[in-house]
Amino acid sequence: MKRWSLLTVVAVALWVSPSAAQTPSPAxxxxxxxxxxxxxxxxxxxxxxxxxxxxxxxxxxMHVPTTGAELAKAHEALGQLLEAKEACRxxxxxxSEATEPAPFKAAREGCATxxxxxxxxxxxxxxxxxxxxxxxxxxxxxDGVPVRGTSLEVLRRVNPGPHRVVIVAPGxxxxxxxxxxxxxxxxxxxxxxxxxxxxATPVTRPLAAEPAxxxxxxxxxxxxEEHAAVPLYAKVAFxxxxxxxxxxxxxxxxxxxxxxxxxxxxxxxxxxxAASNDIEASKSLSHVSTAAFAVGLVGASxxxxxxxxxxxxxxxxxxEAYVNATGAGVAGSF
Numbered sequence: 001m002k003r004w005s006l007l008t009v010v011a012v013a014l015w016v017s018p019s020a021a022q023t024p025s026p027a028x029x030x031x032x033x034x035x036x037x038x039x040x041x042x043x044x045x046x047x048x049x050x051x052x053x054x055x056x057x058x059x060x061x062m063h064v065p066t067t068g069a070e071l072a073k074a075h076e077a078l079g080q081l082l083e084a085k086e087a088c089r090x091x092x093x094x095x096s097e098a099t100e101p102a103p104f105k106a107a108r109e110g111c112a113t114x115x116x117x118x119x120x121x122x123x124x125x126x127x128x129x130x131x132x133x134x135x136x137x138x139x140x141x142x143d144g145v146p147v148r149g150t151s152l153e154v155l156r157r158v159n160p161g162p163h164r165v166v167i168v169a170p171g172x173x174x175x176x177x178x179x180x181x182x183x184x185x186x187x188x189x190x191x192x193x194x195x196x197x198x199x200a201t202p203v204t205r206p207l208a209a210e211p212a213x214x215x216x217x218x219x220x221x222x223x224x225e226e227h228a229a230v231p232l233y234a235k236v237a238f239x240x241x242x243x244x245x246x247x248x249x250x251x252x253x254x255x256x257x258x259x260x261x262x263x264x265x266x267x268x269x270x271x272x273x274a275a276s277n278d279i280e281a282s283k284s285l286s287h288v289s290t291a292a293f294a295v296g297l298v299g300a301s302x303x304x305x306x307x308x309x310x311x312x313x314x315x316x317x318x319x320e321a322y323v324n325a326t327g328a329g330v331a332g333s334f
Contacts, residue, residue: 024061024062028061028062029061029062031058031061032058032061032062032067035054035055035057035058035061036054036055036058036067036070038050038054039051039052039053039054039055039058039070039074040070042054043070043073043074043077046077048074048077048078049078051070051074051077052071052074052075052078055067055070055071055074056071058070059071063094064094064104065091065094065103065104065105065107065108065111066103066104066107068087068088068090068091068094068107068111069087069088069091069107069108069110069111071087072084072085072087072088072091072111072114073114075087076114076118079159079160079161080159081118081121081122081159081160081183082122082157082158082159083159084114084118085114085115085118085119085122087111088111088112088114088115088118089115091107091108091111092108092111092112092115094108096108120184121183121184122157122158122159122183123157123158123159123160123181123182123183123184123185123186123187124155124156124157124158124185124186124187125155125156125157125158125163125179125181125186125187125188125189126153126154126155126156126186126187126188126189127140127153127154127155127156127165127188127189127191128152128153128188128189128190128191129152129153129154129167129191129193130152130190130191130192130193131172131192131193131194131195132152132169132172132193134152136169136170136171136172137150137169137170138150138167138168138169138172138193139167139168139169140154140165140166140167141165141166142156142158142163142164142165143163143164158181160181160182160183161180161181162178162179162180163178163179163180163181164176164177164178165177165178165179165189165191167191167193169193171195171196172193172194172195172196173193173194173195173196175191175192175193175194177189177191230306230307231306231309233302233306234302234304234305234306234307235306237300237301237302237306238300240295241295241297241298241300241301241302243295245292245293245300247288247289247292248289248290248291248292248293248295249289252285252286252289252293254285255281255282255283255285255286255289256282258279258281258282258285
């Protein structure tokens with residue numbers, strides 16, 4: 001293994017394909033060589049996931065048979081047989097160069113042998129779907145990956161290990177199943193789809209005849225009467241009253257301010273001539289304030305009358321007898 005890895009690293013470091021569309025730079029080749037070293041160490045320590053990452057990154061840089069072959073081996077070690085076979089297919093598809101290094105030819109030969117053995121080792125599963133019509137559309141996923149095809153009997157190749165299949169179809173309950181397969185096995189998984197059940201339709205039965213004492217036409221139990229709405233005039237009156245009180249308060253404050261200023265201009269019974277203007281203004285403002293308060297009081301009174309009238313009408317006692325399918329009795333509002 002060490003000798004093979006060393007040859008791989010040397011080939012990666014030195015080889016430049018004449019047919020390559022983009023020749024790797026010296027930095028690219030050195031990076032790929034380092035990644036291959038890391039992958040070899042991880043593979044030898046059975047850290048196959050780490051080896052896979054290193055080989056994949058090296059192959060993404062170089063795209064040569066040796067990096068692809070190491071990638072296939074890492075996939076195989078992880079039980080990813082499908083991915084290993086695909087990596088081998090890509091290696092075998094690389095164009096062969098007459099002057100290519102010997103490790104490249106050895107990589108092709110190794111991948112050809114590995115791909116042939118993988119063909120027999122990869123498990124197969126046949127999914128048989130029942131309960132659907134051939135014309136019904138459905139979606140099938142295995143481990144979250146969509147499966148193409150519309151046949152009700154589906155053959156799939158899968159990696160060894162546990163898997164989960166889910167089928168979704170309009171008008172049917174979702175169906176899911178878990179299964180596990182081993183290398184070289186062939187297995188069948190049956191999936192039964194069930195149509196969605198429609199909601200039960202309620203059945204209405206005729207009511208039995210009422211006794212002779214209940215000759216009156218059956219009526220529903222009277223609902224408690226709602227409170228009557230506040231009359232519009234009461235709402236308007238409350239609004240006018242609020243405005244009147246507000247105006248009265250503001251104008252009253254202005255009148256008091258004028259009186260206070262007039263007092264400052266007077267000494268005893270003698271007043272400065274300028275105080276007469278404040279005195280007259282305070283009298284006028286007082287009249288306006290009084291009138292506004294009066295309007296506010298009247299508005300509030302009218303609104304209160306409307307409110308009380310509404311409450312009286314709403315609270316008038318009312319008694320009714322009732323007869324229906326559940327019994328008879330007396331109900332009312334008080």
